[in-house]
Amino acid sequence: MITYLLIYIAFTNPIIGGYKHIINIDISSVVINQQQKLYPEQEWHIMDVTNMKYADHHFNMVVDKSLIDTLLCYSNSNANTSKMIDEIYRVMAPGSRYITFSLHSLEETIRHFQDDKYKWKVSGFNIKSSRWNEDANRRRAVAHCMIVCDKEPYSPSPLDLQGTHSRTH
Numbered sequence: 208m209i210t211y212l213l214i215y216i217a218f219t220n221p222i223i224g225g226y227k228h229i230i231n232i233d234i235s236s237v238v239i240n241q242q243q244k245l246y247p248e249q250e251w252h253i254m255d256v257t258n259m260k261y262a263d264h265h266f267n268m269v270v271d272k273s274l275i276d277t278l279l280c281y282s283n284s285n286a287n288t289s290k291m292i293d294e295i296y297r298v299m300a301p302g303s304r305y306i307t308f309s310l311h312s313l314e315e316t317i318r319h320f321q322d323d324k325y326k327w328k329v330s331g332f333n334i335k336s337s338r339w340n341e342d343a344n345r346r347r348a349v350a351h352c353m354i355v356c357d358k359e360p361y362s363p364s365p366l367d368l369q370g371t372h373s374r375t376h
């Protein structure tokens with residue numbers, strides 16, 4: 208079965224790429240109860256991303272939107288972010304993909320994924336919103352970075368992920 212772990216992207220919950228079996232997690236029971244009502248066809252689990260209860264190599268795709276931002280603001284942020292990425296790496300199937308969206312800058316975020324212990328290819332992108340302007344004070348609030356990690360063994364990708372790109376949409 209193709210299984211897709213969505214680490215709480217729930218306010219605008221998409222069904223990406225035709226995945227049918229979608230599991231969402233959040234540490235907050237309030238969040239999980241609210242979102243379960245909106246999207247009852249998906250599975251919802253109250254769970255700490257740094258200590259997940261899933262088996263190794265369980266998921267074909269993992270997506271996080273801004274949970275990493277919360278961890279980057281924790282005390283002990285490096286250790287907690289590292290625990291999250293270790294856990295996500297553990298539950299990813301060989302050849303699977305992990306996508307994270309963050310409001311932190313690409314430079315601040317991508318370094319957490321570029322550790323030799325992870326056998327994956329890392330690609331980073333800046334995604335500017337339509338409210339982007341060149342005033343440095345506004346940049347953080349109107350841009351996301353997207354980091355894509357393709358775990359070994361690599362298979363031909365439908366996206367041509369070559370290095371770092373910027374695009375406006």
Ligand SMILES: C[S@@+](CC[C@H](N)C(=O)[O-])C[C@H]1O[C@@H](n2cnc3c(N)ncnc32)[C@H](O)[C@@H]1O
Pocket residue numbers: 214215216217218232233234235238254255256257272273274276277
């Ligand atoms: C910044 S919000 C992101 C919300 C949503 N994804 C969005 O983009 O609108 C971070 C979410 O992470 C959850 N969270 C914080 N620490 C967590 C952890 N250790 N494990 C799982 N979820 C956690 C919070 O409860 C919160 O719902």
